[in-house]
Amino acid sequence: MKKMIIVFAAILSMGSYAQNQRFVYEYKFVKDSTARDETKSELMFLDTAPKGSKFYSHEKYVSDSLREERIKIGGRNFSGINFDFVPFVIEKSYPDYNTVFYGSLDMDQYKVSDGRVQNWKIVSDKAKIGDIEVQKATLDFSGRKWIAWFAPDIPIQDGPYKFHGLPGLIIKIEDQTQSHSFTLKETKKLSKNKEWQSESEKKNSKQFINVTPEKYKKQFLESRNDPAKGLKEMASGSNKIMLVNESGKPLDISEVIREREKNAKAANAKDNNILELDLLQ
Incomplete structure (x- = not known):
C-alpha cells in the first residue's frame, strides 16, 4: 500500500474535485462479537466521477475480473480466485446523493434504494489525521452510533459505505464499539478515459431484484x-x-x-x- 497522501496541493471546487478520483480506505471490522481480537481488514475503493460515486472492495474487483475472463473462454475451474471479500457495492448519485446498495442473498442479487436521512450532529472538536485538518461529527445509523472525522477543506460531501452529507470528505469513521472503521489511506486520480459504470449498466439489469x-x-x-x-x-x-x-x-x-x-x-x-x-x- 502506498503511503497515505496527507497534503492536498490545491483545494478545488466540489465539481472538479469529484471528477475521476479514487479514495482508498482501509476497512477494519470484527465479524464475531465474541472474538473481538479477531479483526479483519480489507481495502475499499470510493471512485468518484461527475455523476456519482461507487464504493466497493479491491478484492471483489480483482476476483470478478478473473472470473469473467475464465467464463469468456468457457472455463469452469475458478481455483486460485479469492472469493473471501466484502461483497457489497454502494453507489451514490450526485448531486442528490441517492444511495443504492447492491448485494446477494442465497442465489439472488438485490438492488436496494436507501433513502434514509442521515442526521449528522457536527461538534466543535477538531484534530489532525496525518496532516489533514478534520472536524468531528456523530450519527445514529443502521443500529450503530458512529463517530466521523471529515475534512472541510476537501469539498466533497461523500465518504465510505453509505455515509454522506457532511461539508467535507469523510477521512475516518468508526462505530462506538470500534467494531467497524473506515480510514482514508490514499488518493489517486483516475484516467478521464475510464468510464464510470453502475452495477446495473455493467450487468444485465434484469439480474437484480429491486426491493425496499x-x-x-x-x-x-x-x-x-x-x-x-x-x-x-x-x-x-x-x-x-x-x-x-x-x-x-x-x-x-x-x-x-x-x-x-x-x-x-x-x-x-x-x-x-x-x-x-x-x-x-
Whole structure:
C-alpha cells in the first residue's frame, strides 16, 4: 500500500474535485462479537466521477475480473480466485446523493434504494489525521452510533459505505464499539478515459431484484434462517437441475443442500456483528 497522501496541493471546487478520483480506505471490522481480537481488514475503493460515486472492495474487483475472463473462454475451474471479500457495492448519485446498495442473498442479487436521512450532529472538536485538518461529527445509523472525522477543506460531501452529507470528505469513521472503521489511506486520480459504470449498466439489469430496505431486511433474515432455500426451490421445480464439480462430474443435489445449510449456519453464527446491525433486530 502506498503511503497515505496527507497534503492536498490545491483545494478545488466540489465539481472538479469529484471528477475521476479514487479514495482508498482501509476497512477494519470484527465479524464475531465474541472474538473481538479477531479483526479483519480489507481495502475499499470510493471512485468518484461527475455523476456519482461507487464504493466497493479491491478484492471483489480483482476476483470478478478473473472470473469473467475464465467464463469468456468457457472455463469452469475458478481455483486460485479469492472469493473471501466484502461483497457489497454502494453507489451514490450526485448531486442528490441517492444511495443504492447492491448485494446477494442465497442465489439472488438485490438492488436496494436507501433513502434514509442521515442526521449528522457536527461538534466543535477538531484534530489532525496525518496532516489533514478534520472536524468531528456523530450519527445514529443502521443500529450503530458512529463517530466521523471529515475534512472541510476537501469539498466533497461523500465518504465510505453509505455515509454522506457532511461539508467535507469523510477521512475516518468508526462505530462506538470500534467494531467497524473506515480510514482514508490514499488518493489517486483516475484516467478521464475510464468510464464510470453502475452495477446495473455493467450487468444485465434484469439480474437484480429491486426491493425496499424493509423487503431486503425480510429476505436477509429468511436467508440466514434457511440458507439453502434457493437450491431447494430449484431442486423441487419442474425443470430439474444438475450440478457438477470442477471436473464436470455430477453432484448429489441433496448432499449439496445439506452441506450448504451446514456451512452457512456455522458461518452465520460467527457473523453476528454485521455492519448494519439493525438487519438482525
